[in-house]
Amino acid sequence: MIAAPPAIVELYIPVLLGLGLLILLVAWLPLVLKEWPLSLPIVCVGIGAGLFSIPRFQPFAIHPIETPFMVEKAAELIVLVSLMGAGLKIARPLSWWGWRPCWRMLGIAMPLTIVALTLLGAGLLGVGxxxxxxxxxSLAPTDPVLASDVQIEKPGSDSDDEARFTLTSEAGLNDALAFPFVHLAIAAAAGGWTWVTMGWWVLDDVVFRLAVGAIAGVAGGWLLGWIVYRLPGETRLSRTGDGFVALGATLVIYALTELAHGYGFLAVFIAGLMLNRAAATDVFNDRLHDFADETERLLMMVMLVMFGGMLSAGGLLALVRWSDVVFALIAVFLVRPLVGWISLAGLRRSPLERGAIAFFGIRGLGSVFYFAYGINHGQFDQPTRLWGAIALVILISILLHGTTVTPVMRRLDRQREVDA
Structure with missing residues (x-):
């Protein structure tokens, strides 16, 4: 008989107590914080940093440097659930004209952000x-998890204004579109910046994988929509009323797309859009979204508490240098707002809307996933040191955007009411 470690036995009940309290906080805090310039992520990170500063709990903190695979997979799961939820929220038909702000953020803002941060990282941080x-x-895409406060609230919501729609659709699509650049970094680290490397990257990581992801998302979303809403009589899945269908659909579509060598993130988001369009007025669509949203918030809570532990007991803040501080401040306060504002130039939107879209380029758990994925699949210089820079950018984003989201979005709502 193998006995459990004494530390685990001793802390089992306290951990259950803490987990139960955190779950209750996830449900209760949004009601309390609704009137305050705070957000649930700020509270979760603070709890994690404080909890894992206690010597008894320090051994249970996640160390991304020592366990990058665990960090990658944990962040991957929450991003997946968040992408399905984002797709289920959007009722606006996909079109070139109706999605213009989103296309600009994807086609202009994100590439400019990648170029700017690459040059800044090479010059300021001294890496290759x-x-x-x-x-x-890793830092270019808007995080679909932590950006939920600036997104469309739910399917058919009255808050489907241009700013919320753009930030929701951008967060849903730019995770997949950042993947080719992660793969380019991995390929360049292994084979150098040669024409062969670039050519293979364009054919495989850009054209093929994006095409497979898009096709799998459309086909998988259509098939699921038919199974959920169109099967005859008693056999249609919507009659179960089980919201966890959203989680099953997310995992199946993602896994099949990845097995087909496509981008599963793209497929999951598109499948969410297709499911919404299959029966947008069906109450089961709201049930799917609500389950995805609740699951996302629970996973987010756990991951952000662990992220707080990474900052304290995990030693990420101890890795930060002054050059990392400068890099993080420029990335959050200058690069994203500036390229976002430039990308939206010429659109007939108010300065407040353009400013909100440009400013709320929230960095979070998606960045954790991409960086962990990169160092798990490639050979890079100073990966340990760069964890500090990544963590600092995320922390600043959580604090800055978490304290400003409530007043800014309220002002947007007031402006919309006046314009109406």
Missing amino acids: LSTALLLAA
Whole structure:
């Protein structure tokens, strides 16, 4: 008979107590914080940093440097659930004209952000070009998890204004579109910046994988929509009323797309859009979204508490240098707002809307996933040191955007009411 370690036996009940309290906080805190310039992520990170500062709990903190695979997979799961939820929220038909702000953020803002952060990382942090590109690609996409406060609230919501729609659709699509640049960094780190490397990257990581992801998302979303809403009589899946169908659909579509060598993130988001369009007025669509949203918030809570532990007991803040501080401040306060504002130039939107879209380029758990994925699949210089820079950017983003989201979005709502 193998006995459990004494530390685990001793802390089992306290951990259950803490987990139960955190779950209750996830449900209760949004009601309390609704009137305050705070957000649930700020509270979760603070709890994690404080909890894992206690010597008894320090051995249970996640160390991304020692366990990058665990960090990658944990962040991957929450991003997946968040992408399905984002797709289920959007009722606006996909079109070139109706999605113009989103296309601009994807086609202009994200590439400019990657270029700017790559040059900044190489020049300021003193790392190689491929490592700087990995850092930039990890920080370029708007996080679909932590950006939920600036997104459409739920399917058919009255808050489907241009700012919320753009931030929701951008967060849903730019995770997949950042992946080719992560793969380019991995390929360049292994084979150098040669024409062969670039050519293979374009054919495989850009054209083929994006095409497979898009096709799998459309086909998988259509098939699921038919099974859920169109099967005859008692056999249609919507009659179960089980919201966990959203989680099953997410995992199946993602896994099949990855097995087909496509981008599963793209497929999951598109499948969410297709499911929404299959029966947008069906109450089961709301049930699917609500389950995905609740699951996302629970996973987010756990991951952010662990992220707080990474900052304290995990030693990430101890890795931060002054050059990392400068890099993080420029990335959050200058690069994203500036390229976002430039990308939206010429659109007939108010300065407040353009400013909100440009400013709320929230960095979070998606960045953790991409950086962990990169160092798990490639050879990069100073990956340990760059964990500090990644963590600092995320922490600043959580604090800055978490304290400003409530007043800014309220002002947007007031402006919309006046314009109406």
